[in-house]
Amino acid sequence: MDKPPRPTKTEVFLNYKIWLSGLTGHGQVNAETFGLLEGIKRFGTLKAAADNIAMSYRKAWGAVTEAEEILGYPLLDKHRGGKDGGNSSLTPAAIKLLEAYQALQQQFDERVEAAYADFISKLNKT
Amino acid sequence: MDKPPRPTKTEVFLNYKIWLSGLTGHGQVNAETFGLLEGIKRFGTLKAAADNIAMSYRKAWGAVTEAEEILGYPLLDKHRGGKDGGNSSLTPAAIKLLEAYQALQQQFDERVEAAYADFISKLNKT
DNA sequence: TTTCGATATGTCAATCTTTGCATAACGAAA
DNA sequence: TTTCGTTATGCAAAGATTGACATATCGAAA
Numbered sequence: 001m002d003k004p005p006r007p008t009k010t011e012v013f014l015n016y017k018i019w020l021s022g023l024t025g026h027g028q029v030n031a032e033t034f035g036l037l038e039g040i041k042r043f044g045t046l047k048a049a050a051d052n053i054a055m056s057y058r059k060a061w062g063a064v065t066e067a068e069e070i071l072g073y074p075l076l077d078k079h080r081g082g083k084d085g086g087n088s089s090l091t092p093a094a095i096k097l098l099e100a101y102q103a104l105q106q107q108f109d110e111r112v113e114a115a116y117a118d119f120i121s122k123l124n125k126t
Numbered sequence: 127m128d129k130p131p132r133p134t135k136t137e138v139f140l141n142y143k144i145w146l147s148g149l150t151g152h153g154q155v156n157a158e159t160f161g162l163l164e165g166i167k168r169f170g171t172l173k174a175a176a177d178n179i180a181m182s183y184r185k186a187w188g189a190v191t192e193a194e195e196i197l198g199y200p201l202l203d204k205h206r207g208g209k210d211g212g213n214s215s216l217t218p219a220a221i222k223l224l225e226a227y228q229a230l231q232q233q234f235d236e237r238v239e240a241a242y243a244d245f246i247s248k249l250n251k252t
Numbered sequence: 253t254t255t256c257g258a259t260a261t262g263t264c265a266a267t268c269t270t271t272g273c274a275t276a277a278c279g280a281a282a
Numbered sequence: 283t284t285t286c287g288t289t290a291t292g293c294a295a296a297g298a299t300t301g302a303c304a305t306a307t308c309g310a311a312a
Binding site (some may be wrong): 058059086 | 277
Binding site for chain 1 (some may be wrong): 144148252
């Protein structure tokens with residue numbers, strides 16, 4: 001498991017980020033927010049979704065609210081009260097949005113991998 | 127030039143960002159930094175390159191220095207002194223890096239456009 | 253040997269974010 | 283009708299980022 005005796009080559013990584021925005025450009029619906037939507041789908045409450053990605057409830061609530069403002073339609077059916085305290089679920093529009101985003105995400109992941117390989121090979125050329 | 131009488135559809139835009147990082151994940155070589163490299167190639171000084179993209183010299187210098195740390199090799203041949211004050215030029219490695227990045231950038235721009243169209247059409251389906 | 257403008261860096265204020273804390277409203281079920 | 287945990291929000295403290303300012307160094311050309 002020794003390293004081969006070739007010159008130390010600095011490792012460089014290609015990173016990317018995608019997000020949605022509205023006309024104003026203020027605020028964004030990013031991967032974190034979609035992570036919350038995923039969590040709500042799984043766990044049934046915004047609180048649990050926030051805990052799941054180690055985000056404060058305060059911030060999570062703000063992220064979802066901002067996303068709804070940007071998109072112009074509700075993402076969650078929110079219910080408060082009851083012995084269990086309340087719960088949230090994704091609206092049909094949110095489900096569709098999440099699915100479209102996940103497809104996008106996957107396309108990017110694949111694309112980035114290929115682009116990265118191409119990039120590195122170009123750097124090593126001649 | 128009146129708007130057609132269909133229901134207001136919220137406009138949503140897809141944004142993306144790509145950047146390079148090292149093992150530590152701290153710091154990044156981003157589009158701004160490549161913009162500086164481009165400017166140096168064109169204008170011959172870091173200062174002019176910074177002015178060109180309305181960035182302070184202080185920040186520009188920091189960005190290039192950070193990039194060199196991340197990559198592990200020099201990007202600029204820097205010269206100070208002389209009646210003209212000094213100048214900078216791209217190292218061969220920086221030229222190759224810049225070209226590889228520009229190709230990457232272009233690939234992404236094209237891809238993103240297609241991905242965006244696909245995304246929107248998915249949202250409008252059913 | 254003086255000059256001039258670019259390179260090189262520290263620092264501290266201003267600003268923008270994030271986080272934590274507090275407090276209220278809610279309502280189904282026990 | 284009491285209870286319990288989630289939704290809902292304001293606000294101040296703490297952090298992180300940015301930007302502006304200041305100041306020093308350098309050396310070819312005049």
